[in-house]
Amino acid sequence: MTTFITQDTVTTKYWHTLEDGRIQCDLCPRFCKLHEGQRGLCFIRKNLNHQVVMTSYGRSSGFAVDPIEKKPLNHFLPGTPILSFGTAGCNLACKFCQNWDISKSREMDALMSMASPEAIAKAAIAHNCASVAYTYNDxxxxHEYAIDTAKACRELGIKSVAVTAGYVCPEPRAEFYQWMDAANIDLKAFSESFYHTITGSHLDAVLDTLKYLKHETSVWIELTTLLIPGKNDSEAELEAMTQWVVEHLGPEVPMHFTAFHPDWKMRDTPHTPKDTLLMARNIAIKNGVRYAYVGNVHNKTGQSTYCHQCGTMLIGRDGYILSDWHLDESGHCLTCGTRCAGVFDAQPGQWGARRQSVRISG
Known part of the structure; x- marks a missing residue:
């Protein structure tokens, strides 16, 4: 049960006291060590009265209904609308952050929307959303707000989707993902030097989360890598990454390679060429990844889903709009009968590319 200190501040349980009197937060592998009154790097977790509290429970930077393909998820209820929200702050320090106005916010005033978990679940029903996404920031x-919202959603038959970097400790990870139905994990690169110098985190913890999700949960997972020119887009790194995915996660985990645009602290880095994205997709397919996609560019071939057995286009995509559907009611190819990996309704959704802002109260 969530214990409130104030309307938007709640107690947490993943922390312990150090010998010098500071409190160590044990939610993520950053292990922030906090003096009284000090906030962690994520900004919304704080040492208050010798315990770690979350200071933004029930407060959001905003709500919107998006196409689920925008998360991106291509194999989880395609074509359906998803109610999306986030808070402020982040436990990573990515220099290329493309949601920096939210994830790097140090102003609680950025969290203008107030909504209880129950109100969010009811809003999803009211807007005909099949799922809710915990996104925009990690x-x-x-943790506590997301779990309570996921519980409220599950009671109403609404699915929960985590859009995350996967940088979390094992015990809170297990608690969190028992309430999630799908996740898109941001595999930012495949080198420790990139993770350490550009994101302020470590690769091994993310890989551990990926193996945990694949082998110890029923959560549907897809991976996204934002390819940054000269940083994580070499053929050698893409070879190593895609080979690792097939070996440790299997060939059916979809991979999305998306285009970088200059932002935050990397404004001098150029946009990702489309040819780089297509190269990454080709390397993934060559190494056995059955479902590899390109994103943030217009390319129907690279955004569509194909049967790995006979090559038939199963789900055509033109941006976020579904243009073709060649699956039967249980997700099998209508040409050869091979099952397409994923979670599918009998018929695709028809939401399209719309984005609709939503106000929630209560």
Whole structure:
């Protein structure tokens, strides 16, 4: 049960006291060590009265209904609308952050929307959303709020989707993912030097989360890598990454390679060429990844889903709009009968590319 200190501040349980009197937060592998009154790097977790509290429970930077393909998830209820929200702050320090106005916010005034978990679940029903996404910033840091919302959603038959970097400790990870139905994990690169110098985190913890999700849960997972010119887009790194995915996660985990645009602290880095994305997709397919996609560019071939057995286009995509559907009611190819990996309704959704802002109260 969530214990409130104030309307938007709740107690947490993943922390311990150090010998010098500071409190160590044990939610993520950053292990922030906090003096009284001090906030962690994520900003919304704080040492208050000798315990770690979350200071933004029930407060959001906003709500919107998005196409689920925008998360991106291509194999989880395609074509359906998803109610999306986040808070402020982040437990990583990515220099290329493309949601920096939210994830790097140090102003609680950025969290203008107030909504209880029950109100969010009811809003999803009211807007005909099949699922709710915990996104925009990393839901790891609003652990308690996300879990309570996921519980409320599950009671109403609404699915929960985590959009996250996967940088979380094992015990809170297990608690969090028992309430999630799907996740898109941001595999930012495949080198420790990139993770350490550009994101302020470590690769091994993310890989551990990926193996945990694949082999110890029923959560549907897809991976996204934002390819940054000269940083994580070499053929050698993409070879190593895709080979690792097939070996440790299996060939059916979809991979999304998306285009970088200059932002935050990397404004001098150029946009990702489309040819780089297509190269990454080709390397993934060559190494056995059955479902590899390109994103943030217009390319129907690279955004569509194909049967790995006979090559038939199963789900055509033109941006976020579904253009073709060649699956039967249980997700099998209508040409050869091979099952397409994923979670599918009998018929695709028809939401399209719309984005609709939503106000929630209560």
């Amino acid at each position: 839901p790891v840091i609003f």
